[in-house]
Amino acid sequence: MRILDPRLRLRHLQCLVALASHRSVLKAADALAQTPSAVSKSLAELEAIAGETLALRHRKGLEMTPAGNLLLRHAAQAMGALREGFELLGSGAQSPAHVRIGILPTSAARLVPQAIQQVRERYPNLLVSAHGGTNADLLVRLKLRELDLVIGRISHPSEMVGVSFEHLYMEPLAMAVRPGHPLLASPTADPAAVREFMLVLPMKGTYIRPAAETFLQSSGIGMPRQIVETLSSTMARALMHEASAIWFAPYGAIEPDLERGLAHTLPVDTSPTSSAVGLTTLGADELSDSARLFVDALRSMAGEMRNRNRRSLLHRA
Known part of the structure; x- marks a missing residue:
């Protein structure tokens, strides 16, 4: 069994997740509040520790290698588990049911508010935290387990590594x-x-x-x-x-x-311009009970959305 290298630091894992999500050293540096040179240094150090090339630079952006994608899945899980552990420290009694969702503009106006209303009617004590942002930013937070699910349009395939997307409806x-x-x-x-x-x-x-x-x-x-x-x-x-x-x-x-x-x-x-709208998670097995309740409400509302989007988008009198 390979012993964990003592040179490994949390910043190395944070760097890997940010680079995989943003596909750019500059954007990853901005997300981490670091300089691009610091991000490049962390990547180089992590590659030296892993003994593998983890990312390739192309004209159109950064691309993770198979080795990078493999390490990414475990890095995100490790960071998320560590964060959850600190959140539980000193919590005493069991915390109230809580679901943390990331929302994109396509879902913020109608789908998510109606799903919140539906689930709160049945479970009034459920706490829902809704966080806005870009697709890339929300997917980073999902992979770090700061969010339970993200609701909106499907993202670029390179950003969907390590996550699962469930199609709900098409929207132009x-x-x-x-x-x-x-x-x-x-x-x-x-x-x-x-x-x-x-x-x-x-x-x-x-x-x-x-x-x-x-x-x-x-x-x-x-x-x-x-x-x-x-x-x-x-x-x-x-x-x-x-x-x-x-x-x-x-x-x-x-x-x-x-x-x-x-x-x-x-x-x-x-x-x-139609594209798939749905929910992105780390996988069905990763959902908490409270997140499952919210997903059920989203699926119910999605049926109405599918019917709505069959109507013409031409000017209404």
């Missing part, structure tokens, strides 16, 4: 504007006219940003001169109403505004 992006917007006067959206208005997009680095940009280019609309990047629905909604901006985001984030008549979708077929 939508281009929403305020009631009375000039672009609603025509039955079809003129690409040149669309480009004249401010466009609110998800942040660069999110998985849906490339999907939005690809659609804009392939549809002939192109990129407007004025672009605002944000993950805040509050900010996007304010710009839509106050600056006549076009809010380009997952349909689930915009749906409540559409149903209340506070927004309308442009007459543009955005169905090519």
Whole structure:
């Protein structure tokens, strides 16, 4: 049996998890609040300890080797178990049931709130902690066992190593504007006219940003001169109403505004942007009892979401 190398430190494992999730030394350094040189040094030290190459640098980003992926699974489990152990120290009596979820904009407006309401009706003492962020950030926290599950669009395959994704429903992006917007006067959206208005997009680095940009280019609309990047629905909604901006985001984030008549979708077929929405976990066997209860509620609500998304995304009268 191989003896654990005494040179191994917690920072080595943190570095490995961050690099695997962000696929970039710069992004991993930012997530860890370290310098890129410190992250590169930690990786080099870990590779020396392992006696294996753990990651390869390419023009498009960092790629984990088979050895890196193997070590990653155990590193994430070890760090999560260690964190759970410290949380239990001095806890005394059993803590109240608690589920920690990561939410992306696509699930924050409708799916998750309804699931919380459903599960709390049956289990009023269940504590639910909801954390927002980008896909990459939330997956890092999931692998570190800071979260029980993440709800939203499926991420890049390279970020899904060591986790399990359960498909719930398909969802497209939508281009929403305020009631009375000039672009609603025509039955079809003129690409040149669309480009004249401010466009609110998800942040660069999110998985849906490339999907939005690809659609804009392939549809002939192109990129407007004025672009605002944000993950805040509050900010996007304010710009839509106050600056006549076009809010380009997952349909689930915009749906409540559409149903209340506070927004309308442009007459543009955005169905090519459809992607799977679901829940990401470390595996069914890793779920706590409280997390299982919440997953059951999510599955129940997902049936309604599937029916909803069969409706047309074209402009409503």
